[in-house]
Amino acid sequence: MGKNDFLTPKAIANRIKAKGLQKLRWYCQMCQKQCRDENGFKCHCMSESHQRQMQIFGENSNRIVDGYSEEFEQSFLDLMKRSHRFSRIAATVVYNEYINDRHHVHMNSTEWATLTEFVKHLGKTGKCKVEETPKGWFITYIDRDSETLFKERLKNKRLRADMAEEEKQEREIKKQIERVAQSMPVGNGFDQGSEDDIHKKIKVESAVKIGFALGSSKLGSKEKGESSKLVFDEVEDDKSKVKNSTKNGSSGGAGSLALEELMREDEKKKERINRKDYWLCEGIIVKVMSKALADKGYYKQKGVVRKVIDKYVGEIEMLESKHVLRVDQAELETVIPQIGCLVKIVNGAYRGSNAKLLAVDTDKFCAKVQIEKGVYDGRVLKAVEYEDICKLA
Numbered sequence: 278m279g280k281n282d283f284l285t286p287k288a289i290a291n292r293i294k295a296k297g298l299q300k301l302r303w304y305c306q307m308c309q310k311q312c313r314d315e316n317g318f319k320c321h322c323m324s325e326s327h328q329r330q331m332q333i334f335g336e337n338s339n340r341i342v343d344g345y346s347e348e349f350e351q352s353f354l355d356l357m358k359r360s361h362r363f364s365r366i367a368a369t370v371v372y373n374e375y376i377n378d379r380h381h382v383h384m385n386s387t388e389w390a391t392l393t394e395f396v397k398h399l400g401k402t403g404k405c406k407v408e409e410t411p412k413g414w415f416i417t418y419i420d421r422d423s424e425t426l427f428k429e430r431l432k433n434k435r436l437r438a439d440m441a442e443e444e445k446q447e448r449e450i451k452k453q454i455e456r457v458a459q460s461m462p463v464g465n466g467f468d469q470g471s472e473d474d475i476h477k478k479i480k481v482e483s484a485v486k487i488g489f490a491l492g493s494s495k496l497g498s499k500e501k502g503e504s505s506k507l508v509f510d511e512v513e514d515d516k517s518k519v520k521n522s523t524k525n526g527s528s529g530g531a532g533s534l535a536l537e538e539l540m541r542e543d544e545k546k547k548e549r550i551n552r553k554d555y556w557l558c559e560g561i562i563v564k565v566m567s568k569a570l571a572d573k574g575y576y577k578q579k580g581v582v583r584k585v586i587d588k589y590v591g592e593i594e595m596l597e598s599k600h601v602l603r604v605d606q607a608e609l610e611t612v613i614p615q616i617g618c619l620v621k622i623v624n625g626a627y628r629g630s631n632a633k634l635l636a637v638d639t640d641k642f643c644a645k646v647q648i649e650k651g652v653y654d655g656r657v658l659k660a661v662e663y664e665d666i667c668k669l670a
Contacts, residue, residue, distance in 0.1 A: 306345065306386035307334055311379070346387040350395075354404060357418040363586060365406075365594070365601045368396045368414040410599065447652050450543050457535050547626035555588040556623040557606045561667040563593065567608035575602065579612060581670045611667035613637065613644065620646060620666045627653060631669065 282288060303312040305321060307330040312318035321327055334341055356375050372392055375381060389395040396414045400407030406417040557563075561582050565575050580593035583601070591609065593602045614620060614634060622630045630653060632646035643660045 302385075304383055305330075306383050307331065307341075309380065342386070342388055345382055346389070349382040349384065349387045350399075352382060353395075354399075354418070357405070357416070358420070362418055362420060363584065363592065363603075365408075365415055365417045365583075365592075367412070368392060368416050371416070412599075444652060450539070454536060454539055457539065544626055551626055551628040552624060553628070555606060556611075556664070556667075557582060557585045557589070557591045557609070558621065558623055558629070559583065559585060560670050561621050561623065562596075562612045562670050563591070563667065564610045564612055565593065565595075565602070565604060565608065566610050567604060570602070570604075574598075575600075611664055613663055613666070614668040619649070619669045620644075621669050622646070622648075622661070622665060623667050624665045625661070627658065632658070632666070634666075 303315065303318040304310070305312070305318070305327065308321070308327055310321060312321055353371070353375055357371060360374065361371060369392065384390075384392070384395070387395075389398065393414065396405075396407055396416060399405040399416065403419065404421075405419055408415045408417075559582055562579055563582060564577060564579050566577065568576060570576055575595065578595055578597065580595040580602070582591045583594050584592040586592065586603070589606050590603055591606065593604050593609075594600070595602065611623065616634050616636060618634055620632055620634050622628055622632055627648060630648050630651055632648045634644060634646055635657070636645040638644065638660075641660070642663050644663065644666060645657065645659050646661055646666060648654060648656045648658070
């Protein structure tokens with residue numbers, strides 16, 4: 278058996294020692310050889326094979342360094358795409374995962390001398406979102422995959438189309454309300470006999486069509502079996518006022534009832550369309566209620582929703598530790614701010630609107646808010662449940 282045979286004890290011992298990562302300064306990128314100590318590296322540098330490689334490097338050094346830099350950057354981004362595609366993570370963590378491969382492209386063979394310079398390069402080129410914090414550099418991978426971008430464009434297009442359709446319906450409903458208000462009698466020009474014969478029945482078949490019918494019975498009552506929940510007290514108040522006015526014989530009772538019926542149908546339709554089983558949205562502050570995270574100190578801690586994944590999962594940036602977690606909405610809870618602060622309506626008829634918190638009813642677990650901006654600017658909602666509003670970041 279030869280002195281340096283593959284199965285000799287010394288050869289086996291050398292392979293065991295060479296297994297895993299060694300010191301970076303004793304690695305030769307051109308020869309892709311890792312030495313165990315300074316003496317071994319010195320002997321390698323004096324070898325004929327290394328001298329030939331250095332001759333090749335001297336002939337076109339810039340091209341070789343650029344090639345190593347490009348390979349290092351591509352491998353680093355591939356690792357980010359595979360392991361941390363939707364996460365905000367420390368750059369040192371990703372780098373430690375990258376160098377676990379023994380034959381990776383070492384940074385000392387690239388154009389960047391330090392990890393900080395490389396991270397800044399990723400931020401300048403727009404390949405990652407870079408943040409400098411007291412705990413170090415944090416990076417977030419920016420997904421520029423063609424399929425992802427196509428899906429994002431389709432999603433934005435659908436959202437814009439839905440918003441345009443909803444605004445169109447709102448304008449049509451407003452025009453109908455104005456027409457009904459103008460067609461109803463305002464003064465006391467009708468006698469008592471004609472008031473008894475008037476019967477107005479408004480049939481709202483859609484957001485566009487309205488039918489009127491004249492008969493000789495009492496005013497149309499609300500439909501039976503309606504189970505949709507009314508969260509707007511002003512609708513009920515208007516209805517009671519209309520009943521009182523009709524009992525007193527006022528000629529404007531029929532017109533008020535028509536407006537009330539139209540508004541009530543509009544509220545029910547918006548509630549039916551916008552009431553979803555998911556409520557997470559970006560930019561709101563939520564409370565983590567997962568007991569599984571209690572050991573790590575996140576239980577009942579607040580964070581900001583930075584991103585919503587598949588409608589039900591949110592990336593939460595904790596307010597205190599700045600850590601980013603992925604939590605299902607079932608383990609999250611809305612946060613009610615102080616009176617006067619801004620909230621976001623996350624579910625129900627006015628889903629997506631920003632509002633100002635006016636009052637809180639702790640007995641009924643609801644709040645009174647006033648919508649700000651948009652089509653419903655200034656509208657006051659007197660009874661919105663806690664689960665339907667959340668504090669804005």
